[in-house]
Amino acid sequence: QSALTQPASVSGSPGQSITISCTGTSSDVGGYNYVSWCQQHPGKAPKLMIYDVSKRPSGVSNRFSGSKSGNTASLTISGLQAEDEADYYCCSYTSSTFVAFGGGTKVTVL
């Protein structure tokens, strides 16, 4: 059982926007601005898409954005494209176990 809660799946049509939530507690998501998001295509290693809640690494499309409100962080993908179909994981620093991942969300492009 993951420390951070994500929906199992989210879907959208090409061009639409989708949002993935990541819910934790005041000991992790809510207590620190250290939430990150990774994208993982089947059989591949995860790739960092967002760090420190809303910062994008160099080379990551600006269609990906992150935010946080209280104990819930969110990843929004705008202008959904077929290549965005993948699993997405949130990750947060926690005061109890140092690093926690969400259970992952499968994004399907309809």
Next chain:
Amino acid sequence: QVQLQESGPGLVKPSETLSLTCAVSGYSISSAYYWGWIRQPPGKGLEWIGSIYHSGSGSTYYNPSLKSRVTISTDSSKSQISLKLSSVTAADTAVYYCARHGGGNSIRYFDLWGRGTLVTVSS
């Protein structure tokens, strides 16, 4: 360009110790970054195992659920990070990744990942 490459036995017997190595190229692991291990059971999500700054400082963080069985160390001369997991069971079957923590001297996020190596625990 920094690259990470995991290696080690693909098959380990139950009750034995799993040993993996992560070779880092293009960067000195003695510099200001933490290095971590993460695993992913087949068809499941990511689980953090532990992270280390570098052996000189001895600064390590372990997942409390695995701490009693895990040892992470570094060999700066070989630019390698090692993982040892003792008393393995079938539940330890997973793809094991090594990764670098971004942000300098912190464990805030993982910015670089190896390709991972599958370890199966079976007799």
